[in-house]
Each structure stands twice: as structure tokens, then as C-alpha cells.
């Protein structure tokens with residue numbers, strides 16, 4: 001994920017003549033496969049303190065014993081963990097294409113459809129650009145604005161060095177290393193990710209998203225993100241990218257931890273568009289993500305919004321632990337699957353504090369031969385008097401070879417709690433499509449319009465500028481799904 | 484403008500249209516009347532290219548082009564508009580979004596260049612004002628929760644925005660009380676242009692008191708059984724369709 005500081009660093013690194021960094025950043029790759037040595041190598045590369053290495057090793061040893069999570073509906077051949085590289089230094093831009101002429105025209109077509117400006121297209125396609133330099137000044141300005149209010153926004157490896165007490169206190173405090181096999185692997189081998197700290201009473205002056213694209217090409221296989229919102233603070237964080245992203249690594253296992261203290265609010269939005277593979281699903285990314293937020297403080301709030309359109313397999317359940325009294329958790333989700341994609345996604349709302357509230361709005365759209373599952377847990381603890389949940393799950397099917405499933409789990413230990421669940425499944429209506437076409441829209445535009453309408457409640461949660469692209473993405477993801 | 488020659492069509496393998504001939508010239512208003520189930524809506528769907536309505540014989544020319552070769556959206560681009568008997572609800576899609584998509588699609592087809600948000604808003608405002616409609620209806624999701632009258636007025640608004648050369652109005656009067664009927668009829672009259680044509684599909688003649696046709700046709704048993712001036716509508720009102728249905732059965 002983007003970090004402003006990292007951006008600046010990378011921008012510097014790009015200018016090899018000026019700084020002569022190329023040989024440095026073109027450094028070695030960890031030996032293939034996973035072992036204690038791999039973990040030590042990564043930790044050493046990052047110049048980490050002893051406690052972090054120990055934590056990684058504990059995670060690694062535990063991982064060896066852990067079974068794969070068994071509850072989801074997704075199916076895939078066993079992963080050969082020894083057939084991967086777990087550390088490689090950032091690639092030099094000189095490896096990339098020299099100009100957009102060398103980039104896959106299909107990819108460029110998609111960028112154009114998304115309305116991505118030319119300079120950003122170059123960045124996304126990995127073209128070595130001088131345009132990046134325009135962004136140096138912008139990035140510097142952003143950094144300055146953030147520093148002025150005391151917001152820390154940097155790569156997590158940098159936070160380990162500069163803010164070790166914060167990292168040590170919160171890392172693994174929401175998602176323990178032993179949480180599940182994928183999170184455990186991430187704990188052992190994570191290479192980077194973002195760190196955000198919002199001090200008491202500060203409203204972060206900008207979406208921490210503006211520069212996500214710059215680094216999108218190098219998000220890495222095992223990202224680790226940690227966001228801490230102190231008392232009375234607010235931050236909106238956006239990760240991901242509407243443009244299709246490719247990666248030679250098939251397995252992606254990120255971990256995101258959020259901590260909101262008293263009266264703090266974190267809004268976390270994701271647009272995920274990893275390569276879904278070809279029409280048969282070959283070569284697509286496995287996106288196995290663990291995202292969880294802890295509403296530790298009273299009146300705190302964590303809101304997840306996700307638009308999931310990519311990956312061969314999506315396995316993710318952004319969750320909220322509502323510890324603080326009156327705290328609020330929200331989950332707004334759009335999951336679109338086409339061709340052979342599989343998605344098993346949803347959320348967990350764990351109500352522990354009094355009068356905690358949660359709201360789940362999940363929209364699943366399945367086309368082609370894809371399969372989409374909403375899996376959601378609402379748990380009301382014994383002490384969560386007055387807790388309330390509202391869940392609405394809607395599935396829309398396009399064609400008759402896809403599947404949509406809703407699997408709600410509700411566990412209530414407090415009788416003074418109210419849990420409401422509504423679910424619908426419908427097929428895209430021929431009447432609607434014909435109506436649109438009679439008014440001049442193409443079949444594909446009609447599908448995009450109807451599906452966007454179906455998703456509106458969730459789209460509205462996205463930051464404005466991003467919502468526009470996300471809406472276009474819906475259409476692109478469903479191309480060729482009808483007729 | 485529109486020439487329908489010996490048109491035969493089936494739905495689900497069942498012959499519904501059995502040889503329709505009809506010519507509509509620019510500036511004319513034609514009314515097609517007939518009993519329920521006689522194939523009036525089928526004719527409108529065949530003209531607009533709805534899936535499942537199969538033409539087995541005959542041809543349809545629109546401004547000299549073969550309409551039957553075109554996709555529904557191409558026909559819309561050429562200027563064929565259908566005001567639906569049952570306008571369709573599209574949850575979550577604001578009416579303005581829908582209108583803008585539609586207008587820009589048609590403009591693209593015609594090589595006219597898209598309108599940007601500002602230009603579009605200005606245009607829609609003019610149209611709602613002309614039709615005495617409140618802008619409130621623009622923000623609501625397409626037809627969702629609209630009353631019968633609102634739905635039909637919304638069709639008129641779409642027609643006003645898209646400015647088709649041929650508009651087919653399928654039972655625009657059905658389900659409306661007399662005030663709503665008048666309002667919709669007023670809207671349609673406001674949209675009349677000498678270079679455009681209207682086909683009114685209706686079961687009752689009362690709509691024709693407000694939108695006065697030049698020609699009236701009786702459709703029964705999949706064929707046009709009689710054609711005449713507007714007085715034919717009054718005759719039908721007095722005598723019913725029985726004799727035509729009998730003729731069709733024979």
C-alpha cells in the first residue's frame with residue numbers, strides 16, 4: 001500500500017543517475033522456499049529488532065503445525081509453499097517497458113475505460129516515467145500537511161525503526177499470529193505495508209489514499225497494515241486500485257489491523273482488482289486476506305467498505321470487535337465474480353460492549369460459471385446488553401451457470417440484543433435490460449447500469465472520486481457476461 | 484417513415500402477428516386499437532427488437548433502412564421509441580443517471596458527441612419545465628415507487644429528452660384516472676413535431692379524445708381488420724370489437 005514517505009523514497013530511487021541507487025535496490029532475493037532461514041533473512045534485510053524476529057519465528061513455527069482454514073466454500077489445489085520466493089527487492093524501473101507502446105494494448109484499453117489519466121497509466125503499467133517527478137512535490141506537500149498535525153503515515157518497516165513502541169504495542173494485538181494459517185504466514189514473512197497513527201483529537205486532513213497508485217505496482221505478496229486511531233481522532237484510508245493488477249505471485253495473504261480508541265473513527269475502503277486469471281481461471285491470484293478492526297474505545301467506530309472484483313479466489317472477512325460500549329461496526333461489500341472466479345467473503349461482528357451496533361450490507365453479483373458466497377458471523381456476548389445488528393445480503397445472478405450462497409451465523413448470549421437478517425437472491429431481469437436497450441444503451445452498458453443500481457448503497461460509502469471509477473469497474477468486470 | 488409489410492411474428496412458437504401491413508408518414512398520428520391479447524404489445528416489441536419475438540415473414544423499413552436487422556439499441560439510435568405499457572423499475576439507478584446514459588448512448592450512435600453533466604442538467608431542466616414536472620422525480624430511482632400516472636409521465640419525459648422520430652405509445656392510458664390521463668396526453672401533445680410520427684396503441688378510445696389521431700386501425704387476430712379516420716374509434720367504442728374478433732377467427 002501507498003505510503004507517502006515510501007513514495008518519496010521510491011521516486012528518488014528511480015533517478016538512478018542522480019543517486020546511483022540502482023545496484024543497491026536491485027539486491028538479492030531470498031532463497032526459494034520457506035524455512036526459518038527465510039524468516040531470518042527477511043528480518044535481517046529489514047534490519048529489525050530482536051523482538052520482531054522472535055515474533056516472526058514464533059509465527060513460523062506455529063504455521064508449520066496449522067491446518068488450512070476449512071470453512072470456506074472455495075476450492076483450489078494445495079498450495080506449494082516451497083515453490084515461492086518470500087523476499088525480493090523492488091525491481092528497477094528500467095526493467096519495465098520504455099513507453100506505453102510496449103504495454104499490452106488490452107490493459108491500456110481497460111485503463112482508458114476507467115478514465116485513468118495518462119501519467120497514471122504509465123505508472124500503473126510500470127513504464128519508467130519522468131512524470132513521477134511531478135508527484136515528488138505533491139507527495140512532499142502531503143507529507144508536510146500530515147506532519148503538521150502529527151499523523152504518522154509510513155511503510156511499516158520504517159515504523160518499526162522510528163516508532164518501535166507503537167508497533168510493538170499494537171502489532172498482532174487485533175490479529176494474533178496464530179489466528180489462521182494465512183495470517184500466521186503473513187506474520188512470519190510480511191515484507192511491507194503501511195503504518196498509520198492518528199494522534200488524539202486529530203481529524204486526518206486528507207484521505208490516506210490519494211497516492212495509492214504510485215506504489216500499486218509493488219504492493220507485495222504479504223502486506224501488513226496497522227492503523228491506530230487515538231481518542232477522538234478520525235481517518236479515512238483507501239487501499240487498492242481499480243486498474244487490473246497482475247503479479248507473478250499467486251498467493252496473496254495480507255493482514256490489516258485497525259485499532260480505534262474512545263470516540264475514534266476509522267473508515268477503511270478497498271477496491272480489489274487482482275488478476276482473476278483467464279476465462280478458465282488459470283493464473284489468477286489467490287487473495288487470502290485477514291482484516292480486523294478493534295473498537296477498543298467507547299463510542300468508537302470502524303467501517304469497512306469493499307469492492308471486490310478481481311482474484312481467482314477471494315477469501316476475506318473484514319471484521320469488527322466491538323469492545324467499547326456504544327461502539328459501531330459497519331461492513332459494506334460488493335463482490336463481483338465472473339467466469340471461473342470464486343469468492344467467499346463476508347464479515348464478523350463480535351459484540352462485546354453494551355449498546356454496540358453493527359450494520360452489514362453485502363451485495364454479491366455472480367456471472368459466468370463463478371461462485372459467490374456471503375459468510376457472516378454476528379456474535380452477541382453475554383455482556384452486550386442492548387446490542388443491535390442489521391444485516392442485509394442481496395445476491396444478483398447473471399446467467400444460469402453461476403452460484404450465490406448466503407451463510408449467516410448468528411450467536412446470541414444476551415437476550416436484550418436485537419439481530420435482524422434479510423436476504424434476497426434474484427436474477428438480472430430481462431425486462432430491465434430490454435428497457436435500457438430500448439432507450440439506446442448497449443447490452444453491456446445496460447448490465448453495468450442495473451448492477452450499479454443494485455450496489456448503490458455500498459457505492460455511496462466510497463469516497464466520491466473513487467466511486468466513479470468503481471462504478472466503471474463494475475461494468476468492466478461483467479463484460480461478456482450476458483448475451 | 485415506417486413501412487410494415489406482411490409482418491408475421493411468433494412468440495414461443497405461437498403465431499401472434501399474421502400479416503400486418505401499415506405505413507406511417509412523418510407528421511401523422513396512428514392509433515392501433517384492438518381487444519386484449521390481439522397482439523398490440525407484440526407488434527410494439529417486434530418493432531423494437533425484443534428477444535423472444537421472432538419475425539417469420541415480412542419486412543419493416545424505417546426511413547428506408549431494414550429495422551429488423553438492428554439490435555434494440557440501434558433502433559433506439561435510429562429514433563424509434565417505445566413508451567412501455569408497464570414501465571420497468573430499476574432500483575438504485577437515479578432517473579437522471581438513466582436519462583443521461585440513454586441520451587448519451589443515442590447521441591453517440593448518431594455521432595453527435597456526448598453532453599457533459601452541466602449541459603445535460605440544463606437540457607433536462609428545460610424538458611421538465613416544458614412538461615410541468617417537478618425535478619424531484621429526477622432524483623428518485625427509475626420508476627421505483629412511482630404511481631401509475633408518474634410512471635407514464637416519466638415515459639413522456641424520456642421521450643422528451645430523446646426526441647425520437649417515431650414514438651410508439653403502448654396503452655399509455657391504461658390504469659390512469661382522467662386527470663392523470665389528461666396530463667400525460669398534454670405532455671405527448673407538447674412533444675408533437677411535424678417531422679415526427681406517433682403510434683398510439685390503445686384499448687379504449689378515451690385517449691383519442693385528447694390525442695387526436697389521423698388514422699385508426701383495428702388489430703384483431705394478428706391482422707389489421709379495418710382502417711379509417713378518427714370516427715372509427717367512436718364506432719368501436721359504441722359497437723365493441725366483437726365483429727372484428729369474429730372476422731379474425733373466421
Ligand SMILES: Nc1ncnc2c1ncn2[C@@H]1O[C@H](COP(=O)(O)OP(=O)(O)O)[C@@H](O)[C@H]1O
Pocket residue numbers: 494495499517518519520521522523524525526535
Ligand atoms: N412473452 C410471451 N410469452 C408467451 N405468450 C405471449 C407473450 N407475450 C404475449 N404472448 C401472447 O401473445 C398474444 C398477444 O399478446 P399481446 O401482444 O400482449 O396482446 P395485447 O397487447 O394486444 O393485449 C397473447 O395471446 C399473449 O398471451
Ligand SMILES: [Mg+2]
Pocket residue numbers: 523524525568653654
Ligand atoms: Mg398490451
